[in-house]
Amino acid sequence: MPHSRNIALTVNGERYEREVEVRLMLADFLRHHLGLTGTHLGCEHGVCGACTILLDGRSARSCLLLAVQCDGHDVMTVEGIAPSADALHPLQEAFRDHHGLQCGFCTPGMLTTLIEFLRENPDPTEEEVRIAISGNLCRCTGYQGIVAAALDAAKRMQAAPA
Amino acid sequence: MKPPPFEYHDPRTEAEVVGLLARLDNAKLLAGGQSLMPMLNMRYVLPDHVIDLNRVEGLSYIREAEGALEIGALTRQRDLEFSDLVRTRCPLMHEAVRQVGHRQTRNRGTIGGSLGHLDPAAELVTVATALDAIVTVAGPTGRREVPFAEFPAGFMMPSIALDEFITAVRIPLWRSDHGFAFVEFARRHGDFAIVSAAAMLEADGSGRPARASVTIGGATIAPQRMRDIEQGLVGQTLSQQLFRDLCESCRALEAIDDIHAPAAYRQHLAVVLSRRALQAAHARLNGTAVLPKRH
Numbered sequence: 001m002p003h004s005r006n007i008a009l010t011v012n013g014e015r016y017e018r019e020v021e022v023r024l025m026l027a028d029f030l031r032h033h034l035g036l037t038g039t040h041l042g043c044e045h046g047v048c049g050a051c052t053i054l055l056d057g058r059s060a061r062s063c064l065l066l067a068v069q070c071d072g073h074d075v076m077t078v079e080g081i082a083p084s085a086d087a088l089h090p091l092q093e094a095f096r097d098h099h100g101l102q103c104g105f106c107t108p109g110m111l112t113t114l115i116e117f118l119r120e121n122p123d124p125t126e127e128e129v130r131i132a133i134s135g136n137l138c139r140c141t142g143y144q145g146i147v148a149a150a151l152d153a154a155k156r157m158q159a160a161p162a
Numbered sequence: 163m164k165p166p167p168f169e170y171h172d173p174r175t176e177a178e179v180v181g182l183l184a185r186l187d188n189a190k191l192l193a194g195g196q197s198l199m200p201m202l203n204m205r206y207v208l209p210d211h212v213i214d215l216n217r218v219e220g221l222s223y224i225r226e227a228e229g230a231l232e233i234g235a236l237t238r239q240r241d242l243e244f245s246d247l248v249r250t251r252c253p254l255m256h257e258a259v260r261q262v263g264h265r266q267t268r269n270r271g272t273i274g275g276s277l278g279h280l281d282p283a284a285e286l287v288t289v290a291t292a293l294d295a296i297v298t299v300a301g302p303t304g305r306r307e308v309p310f311a312e313f314p315a316g317f318m319m320p321s322i323a324l325d326e327f328i329t330a331v332r333i334p335l336w337r338s339d340h341g342f343a344f345v346e347f348a349r350r351h352g353d354f355a356i357v358s359a360a361a362m363l364e365a366d367g368s369g370r371p372a373r374a375s376v377t378i379g380g381a382t383i384a385p386q387r388m389r390d391i392e393q394g395l396v397g398q399t400l401s402q403q404l405f406r407d408l409c410e411s412c413r414a415l416e417a418i419d420d421i422h423a424p425a426a427y428r429q430h431l432a433v434v435l436s437r438r439a440l441q442a443a444h445a446r447l448n449g450t451a452v453l454p455k456r457h
Contacts, residue, residue, distance in 0.1 A: 023167055023202075060269050066195075068172075135263065
């Protein structure tokens with residue numbers, strides 16, 4: 001492969017080693033090379049937020065990161081949020097209960113963004129939640145259910161810290 | 163979308179970056195990637211080489227020294243946002259950086275990248291203009307410093323040679339009791355400003371401004387200091403009428419006319435926003451208003 005490199009990184013706690021083209025985006029690496037299709041690609045130029053992942057715990061657009069840049073780093077995707085295959089994270093439960101999603105396309109980015117936000121701000125106001133998700137576009141819900149879910153998730157997580 | 167093919171370099175030291183820049187043709191520097199990566203995805207840029215600065219040691223720091231803040235070029239916008247030093251010593255930057263993009267983009271975007279990209283509507287470029295920042299660039303003959311007044315050579319074109327790169331920026335500090343405000347108008351939260359205004363005031367013993375800085379971002383090809391407004395403020399008794407009269411001069415700006423807004427609209431916004439920024443800076447002068455909350 002021309003212009004390729006070997007990389008080793010951790011995704012959702014699992015270590016992966018792959019050879020990748022240096023121009024490969026992290027989002028495409030996750031979806032096509034690792035089969036982690038939970039990360040969605042909407043705009044592919046950093047506007048819609050659907051592809052948000054956590055890089056070393058910080059939210060970032062995976063369409064604006066090269067896979068090679070993540071060599072030696074830790075990535076968390078939407079697949080890494082639930083504690084196990086048959087249990088949901090309190091944030092995911094709150095999304096289900098408050099109709100925080102309809103088509104589900106924006107949901108992976110909403111969840112990863114809110115995981116970071118609620119860690120930094122465990123008792124947010126509605127305005128703070130709206131600002132936190134201002135970089136994530138949703139065309140179904142009108143955001144009401146998402147905001148309600150985030151506020152409720154904050155309460156659930158404070159009641160039962162992970 | 164896929165970027166065009168390129169060779170990827172991830173140097174570890176400033177010297178290696180300088181060496182690569184000297185050796186390689188058609189190379190692009192990658193910092194936070196929040197502008198370059200979309201441009202690569204859409205193939206607006208076709209570099210043969212991408213030099214990733216993210217693994218270069220020692221380019222990320224915020225420290226106070228000799229009456230200035232020294233900020234490493236790779237310092238993330240999010241680190242500026244949460245820095246107590248920035249919030250207390252350079253509150254204008256704190257207020258502005260919270261309006262830069264979104265949390266996901268601020269987590270990656272860097273101050274050096276913002277300044278080097280030199281979008282005239284970028285908040286940090288306007289702040290650097292307002293604060294007389296000094297940019298440090300490294301090249302084959304060593305380091306040199308560029309005052310921000312001389313930094314823009316044209317539209318989105320910094321006065322940096324092809325074999326140079328930004329390593330740091332120095333922000334001279336104002337007295338701790340100065341008044342400040344950064345306001346902007348954008349169509350959506352997190353968008354680039356159509357027009358922004360930064361104002362700073364420092365009072366003499368009688369409460370009149372001994373020093374003033376007024377900058378309009380987004381209206382012209384690079385953010386512009388409004389020297390006539392600044393001179394009109396110094397030594398005067400501040401009033402709404404004075405702000406109203408002085409800010410009218412923004413109507414004469416050589417404003418950009420594009421798909422987002424016609425020139426006359428930008429001139430109008432510049433008049434309104436410069437007045438609002440001065441009103442807010444005045445209210446904060448001498449510590450009569452509280453500093454922005456941490457969030």
